[in-house]
Amino acid sequence: MRIIQLDTLRESKQCVRVNQNRTYKPSREGLLASNVLVRLEEIGIALDEDRPLRVFNNGLVVLDDGFKTITDEKEKVDERHRKRRPKTRPRKRSARRKRTSRGSRQAFTEPRIGGNVLSEDYKNQLTRLAEAYPTLQTFSDDDGIWLQAESSILSGLARKAIFLVALPYKIGLGPRAWGFWSSGNRFWWIGPRHTNFLDGSICAFAQIDQVWSEGGDLRRLLDIYSGWTLRHLYLEVCGRWPGKQYALLDADPLVQAFYRRMQCKSDELCGCGSNSRRYAECCMPHDLRLNLVQLTTHFKRHIEGGFESRKPPDPIESFVNGRSTLPRMADVHLLIGSS
Ligand SMILES: [Zn+2]
Numbered sequence: 001m002r003i004i005q006l007d008t009l010r011e012s013k014q015c016v017r018v019n020q021n022r023t024y025k026p027s028r029e030g031l032l033a034s035n036v037l038v039r040l041e042e043i044g045i046a047l048d049e050d051r052p053l054r055v056f057n058n059g060l061v062v063l064d065d066g067f068k069t070i071t072d073e074k075e076k077v078d079e080r081h082r083k084r085r086p087k088t089r090p091r092k093r094s095a096r097r098k099r100t101s102r103g104s105r106q107a108f109t110e111p112r113i114g115g116n117v118l119s120e121d122y123k124n125q126l127t128r129l130a131e132a133y134p135t136l137q138t139f140s141d142d143d144g145i146w147l148q149a150e151s152s153i154l155s156g157l158a159r160k161a162i163f164l165v166a167l168p169y170k171i172g173l174g175p176r177a178w179g180f181w182s183s184g185n186r187f188w189w190i191g192p193r194h195t196n197f198l199d200g201s202i203c204a205f206a207q208i209d210q211v212w213s214e215g216g217d218l219r220r221l222l223d224i225y226s227g228w229t230l231r232h233l234y235l236e237v238c239g240r241w242p243g244k245q246y247a248l249l250d251a252d253p254l255v256q257a258f259y260r261r262m263q264c265k266s267d268e269l270c271g272c273g274s275n276s277r278r279y280a281e282c283c284m285p286h287d288l289r290l291n292l293v294q295l296t297t298h299f300k301r302h303i304e305g306g307f308e309s310r311k312p313p314d315p316i317e318s319f320v321n322g323r324s325t326l327p328r329m330a331d332v333h334l335l336i337g338s339s
Contacts, residue, residue, distance in 0.1 A: 032157070032158075032237060033156050033158075035156055036154055036155075036156045036157055037237065039154055039155070039156075040154060040230075040233060040234055040237060040238075041234075041238065042063065043061065043062075043063055043230060043234070043242070044231075044234040044238060044242035044243075045242075046063050046065070047231065047234075047242040047243030047244075048242055048243060048269060050243070050244065050275045050276065051063065051064070051065065052064040053227050053230070055223035055226050055227060057131070057132050057133070057134070058132075058133060058134060058135075058150075058151065058152045059133060059149075059150070059151025059152050059153060059161065059222065059223070059226035059229075060152050060153070060154070060155060060226075061153055061154060061226050061227055061230045116169045116170050117169070117171055117215075118144075118167070118168070118169045118170070118171055118214060118215050119144075119145075119169040121215040122144075122145055122167055122169070122215075122218065123145070125217065125218045125219075126138060126218075128219065129147075129149075129218045129219055129222070132219040132222070132223075133149040133150070133151065133219070133222055135148075135149050135150040136148070136149045137149070139326055141166075141326075141328065141329040142328065142329070142330065143168050143169065143170070143328075143329045143330055143333070143336050144166065144167045144168040144169045144170075144329055145167050145169070146164065146165065146166055146167070146326060146329065147163070147164070147165040147167060147218070147222075148162065148163070148164050148165070149162070149163055149165075149222060150162055150163075150182070151163060151222065151225070151226045151229065153226060153229050153230055153233060154230065154233070157233075158183060159181050159182060159183040160181070160182045160183070161179055161180070161181060161182070161190065161225075161226070161229045162179070162180045162181075162182050162187070162320065163177055163178070163179055163202075163222060163225050164177065164178050164180070164316060164319070164320060165177040165221070165222075165225075166329045166332065166333045167218075168329065168333060168335075168336060170336075171214050171215070172214075172335075173333065173335045173336060174214060174335070175214075175221065176199065176201045176332070176333045176334070176335075177201055177202045177225060178200065178201055178202065178312045178316050178320075179191070179202050179225060179228070179229055179232075180320050187320050187321050189311070189312055189317065190202075190229060190232050191232075191310060191311070191312075192307070192310035192311065193232065193235060193241060193263065194228065194231075194232075194241070194245065195310045196310065197303060197304065197305050197306070197307075197309050197310055198304065198305045198309045198310075198334060199309075199310075199311075199312065199313055199332070199334055200309075200310045200311040200312045200313075201312070202225055202228055204224045204225055204227070204228035205224055206246055206249050208249070211224060212224060231243060239265075240265045240267060240268050241264075241265070241268050241269075242268075243269060244269050244273060244274070244275055245264070245268065245269060245271055245273070246271060246272075246273045247259035247260045247263065247264065247271030247272065248303075249273070251302065251303075252298075252302060254290070254295060254298045254299075255298065255299055255302050255303060256271070256272070257283070257286070257287045257290055257295060258290075258295040258296065258298065258299040259271060259299070260272070260279065260283055260284070260287050261287050261288070261290075261292070261295070262307065264279040264284075265279065266278065266279050266280035266284060267279070267280065270282035270283050270284070271283070313327070313331075313332045315327035315331060315332055316332055
């Protein structure tokens, strides 16, 4: 079956009332403002075409399209955005496309070898991180530092995203972050799609994407989370994940096949990481020929916890909802203590 772009466009136009879409959690604001919806759809289509995003201060996600349609945000761009790519120079298209937002902050740095070396790297960034995400709060921990910040995602969006990020100082553990929507005094988790097994933490990029590594620019990290959240909003409203995605990189092929069958819709970009091919025209025919019972058994044997394990730890949920204090990082970061 060939999926053409126009079908996607037409289908998404019918999703205006998100509370009519029973497949997904109803939107708590009921109806997205029409201008927000239009922008969201534009971005979703652009992600499917592998076009880049930009992220402005406060986590505002826009298309990196020369700002043709979004004039009001243009003035908010700060200098570090402008430095990224002179308009006169042709854009260099990397052969390895990014699944996540390739916003304007360039941050990839080689990891340093060592133990507790990230403390200064992170602490030295907090001032400029607070400039980019003005609601930033930080909390010290025996094993690192916690960040909490709001992200506005789309101009005019009634809800906000909140990121809670555990940043260990020891290299090799990596950040662990959870995303929640916030509206009024209500908070609800953003997931489970493209969250990690066992703790429902944000899975916004793979190492091979080389978009961020430990010690890198924390603004960039939160920008990537903002782009991931934008994708979640699109999924909620339009019923499909926009843009490039992976189905368990490095896992065995049968595990990947099962993951794709369970998670990928036929008109999404294929979970094998394709930049352009929809699942229906890529791996889906192969995946459908496999025995589902055997695949299920195989998946359960290889993936601890399975899909149901993708939910935030209780102490994280409890903290975000104001029912408890912040947990110790060691109690919720799966790799602390096991390394
Ligand atoms: Zn594929």
